[in-house]
Amino acid sequence: MSRVMARHYASLAVPRYTSYPTAADFSPQVGKDQYQTWLRRLRQSEPVSLYLHVPYCRDLCHYCGCHAKIARRETVIEAYAETLIREIRQAGSCLTERPEAVHLHWGGGTPSILGGNGIVRVTNVLQEYYDFSPVMEHAIELDPRTVTQALCDDLARVGVNRVSLGVQDFNADVQRAIGRVQPIIQVEAAVAALEQAGITRLNFDLIYGLPLQTVETLRETCERVAELRPSRIACYGYAHLPARRANQRLIDTSLLPDADARYEQSQIVGETFMAMGYEPVGIDHYALPDDALVIAAKSGQLRRNFQGYTNDDCPTLLGFGASSISQFKEGYTQNIADIGQYKTSVHEERAPVIRGYAFNDSDMLRGLIIEKLMCDFRVDLNEVASGANFSDELALLRPLVADGIVTIHSGIIAMVPEHFALVRVVAAVFDEFRRESAHSFSMAI
Ligand SMILES: C[S@@+](CC[C@H](N)C(=O)[O-])C[C@H]1O[C@@H](n2cnc3c(N)ncnc32)[C@H](O)[C@@H]1O
Ligand code: SF4
Structure with a gap:
């Protein structure tokens, strides 16, 4: 992959995936x-x-x-x-x-x-x-x-x-x-x-x-x-x-x-x-x-x-x-960020929670795939998601395979070691909330 291409991928705005x-x-x-x-x-x-x-x-x-x-x-x-x-x-x-x-x-x-x-x-x-x-x-x-x-x-x-x-x-x-x-x-x-x-x-x-x-x-x-x-x-x-x-x-x-x-x-x-x-x-x-x-x-x-x-x-x-x-088995909650409003809520005996997310089965699967990629730089879809259909995601990954960033063999997605730093781009392909940007990764190539 050319240096220009490496920089292009490195400059994409993708989350750090400390959660999914x-x-x-x-x-x-x-x-x-x-x-x-x-x-x-x-x-x-x-x-x-x-x-x-x-x-x-x-x-x-x-x-x-x-x-x-x-x-x-x-x-x-x-x-x-x-x-x-x-x-x-x-x-x-x-x-x-x-x-x-x-x-x-x-x-x-x-x-x-x-x-x-x-x-x-x-x-x-x-x-x-x-x-x-x-x-x-x-x-x-x-x-x-x-x-x-x-x-x-x-x-x-x-x-x-x-x-x-x-x-x-x-x-x-x-x-x-x-x-x-x-x-x-x-x-x-x-x-x-x-x-x-x-x-x-x-x-x-x-x-x-x-x-x-x-x-x-x-x-x-x-x-x-x-x-x-x-x-x-x-x-x-x-x-x-x-x-x-x-x-x-x-x-x-x-x-x-x-x-x-x-x-x-x-x-x-x-x-x-x-x-x-x-x-x-x-x-x-x-x-x-x-x-x-x-x-x-x-x-x-x-x-x-x-x-x-x-x-x-x-x-x-x-x-x-x-x-x-906070993270629970069932989902996430987040407290109010504004310190004054956070204090008021607690002092009025109201839990200072402002928003959150309740997982469905697809979120849990996607969360696991993203975490495996971020931590291990590889994920075996047969192991973590057997029976699930990720053909759209695999199609989106094709340009990244062609650029030598990632390999896919028998359902195993593996980052190429010299491109580990680009793992967030691969993870973002499995992020249902970033579908649009995942399409733009390939369009930009
Ligand atoms: C909460 S601070 C660390 C604790 C303590 N307040 C301090 O500054 O030593 C957490 C760390 O986030 C990193 N950080 C803060 N702002 C950043 C930024 N704009 N970009 C990248 N890293 C940042 C810094 O390395 C910082 O030490
Ligand atoms: S502003 Fe505060 S939290 Fe941020 S880096 Fe400086 S000391 Fe740490």
């Missing part, structure tokens, strides 16, 4: 009543994962695309912690049994803005309703600029055993251009404080495609990151959506790498980490060979949920906080 259907396809037809019914059906014998969203930061980084808002006053943060606790209690009152929690993840924003005390208080309330497994993975996203030894000690005391650090890039010029000045010594100090507190399972988040980044600066950042030996690394392509994210208008677009440069950057990231002893996991992720994600990927056990790649195979994920998504 994607959150963009949820509808108001599924709301709080459905949420409460699904909660009531949870059984003690079925473990759950928990997610807590804290949408506040002290300042906004120019590039940030997350659901985050500035909070400077402590009262705002305290009020949010109170609302979270109230929401957890309201949901808890619907439970008829006490499920086991095997995974707990704090995301944001910057969840540590609640402070050690806030995190301990919220976690204690969760424990009233969920039985924390002794092997529970308790993870939190931290901004290295706000990590202190006292915070790390509090986190360790409450059981946090995995931390994701937002690193982005180590180059000083890039850091200035993205409004996030964070010298490498700050990241090294955060790692040392976490290790001192006994938290050694670390993930680093990086971004390529940022202003002023070049293949050379990125290679250097990746080498320095690999020297710090985090067990997992995620390196996402910068998503620039200034029409939706006002803070991104502070990015000087004339400094952004073009499509060719982005493509080269994504290649150099993979090459550098692999040369430094990391193994690729799905797309955009790398991990050390003894990490649970690599082991899961090698044994076909890798999963994908709203937090990305995981070895967590719980069918249920309960999300709390503004914009959080």
Whole structure:
């Protein structure tokens, strides 16, 4: 396949498939009543994962695309912690049994803005309703600029055993251009404080495609990151959506790498980490060979949920906080994203669910095919969908087969290794909500 064609596929707007259907396809037809019914059906014998969203930061980084808002006053943060606790209690009152929690993840924003005390208080309330497994993975996203030894000690005391650090890039010029000045010594100090507190399972988040980044600066950042030996690394392509994210208008677009440069950057990231002893996991992720994600990927056990790649195979994920998504065996629900409306709903004793989705049989099948493709880069339709008719989808894949992106033999769809990065395009062919765009993939060729 030509380079131009590779770039064409890489530039198509396709979802990241952390769920199927994607959150963009949820509808108001599924709301709080459905949420409460699904909660009531949870059984003690079925473990759950928990997610807590804290949408506040002290300042906004120019590039940030997350659901985050500035909070400077402590009262705002305290009020949010109170609302979270109230929401957890309201949901808890619907439970008829006490499920086991095997995974707990704090995301944001910057969840540590609640402070050690806030995190301990919220976690204690969760424990009233969920039985924390002794092997529970308790993870939190931290901004290295706000990590202190006292915070790390509090986190360790409450059981946090995995931390994701937002690193982005180590180059000083890039850091200035993205409004996030964070010298490498700050990241090294955060790692040392976490290790001192006994938290050694670390993930680093990086971004390529940022202003002023070049293949050379990125290679250097990746080498320095690999020297710090985090067990997992995620390196996402910068998503620039200034029409939706006002803070991104502070990015000087004339400094952004073009499509060719982005493509080269994504290649150099993979090459550098692999040369430094990391193994690729799905797309955009790398991990050390003894990490649970690599082991899961090698044994076909890798999963994908709203937090990305995981070895967590719980069918249920309960999300709390503004914009959080919950996943049940029967479908998804999502909380109100507007923080003020979310708070009002909880304080009026109404579950803050705004929309969702109830699966039918076809969704479940398609979801499984998409997840297998995203995690394993192959799917055997005879195994996961025997008897189902996917002739339309197979026809749509023909141009991608002709371009050498994917092979199809006896119902087995397999990505060609050098084009793993294009797996979302193949997955989108099975997305009933993206039928139109799937047709345009072939028309564009
Ligand atoms: C919630 S933030 C991480 C926690 C913490 N607030 C921090 O910044 O260190 C999650 C990660 O999403 C990634 N991210 C944010 N905005 C992005 C964008 N526009 N494009 C790609 N990745 C982005 C960054 O790598 C960031 O560290
Ligand atoms: S990258 Fe992290 S610290 Fe920066 S604005 Fe986004 S959530 Fe906040």
